Amino acid sequence: MQHLLDVFPERLSSWLADRQEPEYRAGQIRQWILRRRVDRFEEMTDLPKSLRSQLAEEFFIWSSQITAHQKAPDGTEKLLLQLADAERIECVLLRDDREHCTACISSQVGCGMGCVFCASGLGGVIRNLSTGEILEELLHLDRLLPPEERLTHIVVMGMGEPLANLDRLLPALALATDSEGLGIGARRVTISTVGLPAGIRRLADAGVQYHLAISLHAPDDALRNQLVPANRGVGIGAILEAADQYFQKTGRRITYEYVLIQRVNDHPRHARALAALLRNRNALVNLIPYNPVPELPFQTPSWSRTERFVQLLQAGGVNVHVRYRKGNQIEAACGQLRRRTAKNPGDED
Numbered sequence: 001m002q003h004l005l006d007v008f009p010e011r012l013s014s015w016l017a018d019r020q021e022p023e024y025r026a027g028q029i030r031q032w033i034l035r036r037r038v039d040r041f042e043e044m045t046d047l048p049k050s051l052r053s054q055l056a057e058e059f060f061i062w063s064s065q066i067t068a069h070q071k072a073p074d075g076t077e078k079l080l081l082q083l084a085d086a087e088r089i090e091c092v093l094l095r096d097d098r099e100h101c102t103a104c105i106s107s108q109v110g111c112g113m114g115c116v117f118c119a120s121g122l123g124g125v126i127r128n129l130s131t132g133e134i135l136e137e138l139l140h141l142d143r144l145l146p147p148e149e150r151l152t153h154i155v156v157m158g159m160g161e162p163l164a165n166l167d168r169l170l171p172a173l174a175l176a177t178d179s180e181g182l183g184i185g186a187r188r189v190t191i192s193t194v195g196l197p198a199g200i201r202r203l204a205d206a207g208v209q210y211h212l213a214i215s216l217h218a219p220d221d222a223l224r225n226q227l228v229p230a231n232r233g234v235g236i237g238a239i240l241e242a243a244d245q246y247f248q249k250t251g252r253r254i255t256y257e258y259v260l261i262q263r264v265n266d267h268p269r270h271a272r273a274l275a276a277l278l279r280n281r282n283a284l285v286n287l288i289p290y291n292p293v294p295e296l297p298f299q300t301p302s303w304s305r306t307e308r309f310v311q312l313l314q315a316g317g318v319n320v321h322v323r324y325r326k327g328n329q330i331e332a333a334c335g336q337l338r339r340r341t342a343k344n345p346g347d348e349d
Contacts, residue, residue: 004033004059005132008175015058021051027180033061034181037143064089064136077144083109083133087126089159091137093144101145102153105137107169108160113194114229115217117261119293120159128165134172138182154184157192157213161230163199170206186210192257194230195239204242204249212246213255213286214239218265219273227265236277244281253282260309261290262301271309275316285313285320 007015013026025047032044039062041047041055067088068080075095082088092104111118112125137158142151154176156162162169173189175181190211193199203212216236218224224231243254256278260266278285287310290300301309306322313320 001057002059003063003130003132004029004055004061005135006130007059008135008171019051019054025051029055030175030180033139034175035183037139062136063133064140066140077141079137079140079144081137081140089129089133089137091141091158093141100153101149101151102155103138103141103151104155104157105134105141106158106160107134107156107162107165111160112164112230113161115194115215116227116229117259117290117293117296117298119295122295125160125164128168129160131168131171134169135175138172138176142182151182151184153188153190155190155192155213157190161194161196162191163193163196163203166199166202170208173208173210187252190255194228195234195236195242196230197234197238197242200239200242200246204246209250209252211252211255212243212250213257214243215259216256216274217259219270219277223265223270227261240277240281247282253284255284255286257286257288259288259290260301260306262299262305264298266301266305266309268308268312271312272316275313275318279317283319285318286323287313287320288323 004012008030009026012029013023016025017023028046029044032038038044041052041059041061044052047055063084064081066079067082068078070078072078077093079091079093080088081091087109089106089109091106094102094104096102106129108128109126110123111121114121114124138151138154145151154173156169156173169191173186177184177186177189186209190213191203192213192215194215200212200214203210215228216224216239217227218236221231221235224236246252247254258265258274274285287306289306290298292298292300310320310322
């Protein structure tokens with residue numbers, strides 16, 4: 001059997017054509033799953049019964065199941081999904097208000113970038129997610145909402161490095177942003193990357209209007225090599241050059257994410273160096289006070305140190321936004337719930 005969400009839309013249309021079904025059937029099926037939130041082919045009542053039976057014989061809609069569902073007082077909800085091969089991934093629903101519902105999704109099982117402060121990479125990368133598995137994350141989160149609400153934004157900031165899985169991510173996002181799909185505006189999609197220059201350039205050439213966020217975390221290569229091992233052999237200079245090209249081609253301002261870690265990268269000299277690095281760029285620094293991970297030694301900086309960092313960036317002519325933590329009561333930081341629920345401590349290693 002095939003995963004239906006992996007064959008949208010061209011292969012499904014071809015399958016239907018082979019059975020002399022009219023072209024509009026593909027649109028009906030897509031509407032039932034993506035907009036009407038049905039989970040079984042037999043519920044698609046405007047399809048012929050014989051077609052529903054054939055679909056059920058050859059396709060499945062869900063390859064994942066929810067194994068944990070946590071809710072925080074601020075409205076954040078986190079799902080732990082078990083995939084068909086028993087691997088686990090996480091996705092999160094973030095609510096700013098009733099009109100802004102953001103899906104934070106993963107692109108890989110685990111992560112191979114090795115950021116020393118992140119739970120996602122503690123066990124390395126296991127595999128890429130398929131297009132269908134990525135779409136399932138969105139559908140699971142969409143089904144947490146009441147009938148009158150819909151997902152409005154997507155951030156690919158969960159487990160994994162999105163630019164290492166563009167072949168499967170881009171088709172998923174294309175369907176999510178299609179007016180006949182989930183209908184989420186392309187300008188409301190953010191892809192977060194550790195900074196893979198070739199991937200950034202490929203994304204720029206794809207002609208999409210997605211927002212690009214680069215996880216910088218340090219103002220120089222010496223410190224970044226320690227925090228983000230994937231930086232070795234690449235360097236901040238090459239990342240910034242690719243980001244500049246992305247801005248030139250898309251006109252979309254680049255966000256530079258900076259996880260602020262107590263007494264590691266939160267010194268005034270780091271703020272001044274970061275300001276000097278970004279001063280002449282159309283950029284926004286998204287400052288993220290560290291969300292502690294039990295297995296790791298890093299801590300959240302005090303508010304006074306965070307505030308001082310912000311002031312120095314602003315004095316250096318850089319736009320800055322502090323991302324307030326959401327869902328810390330439910331281990332909403334990437335990879336925490338997955339590791340805690342491993343059957344054995346060594347399962348993720």
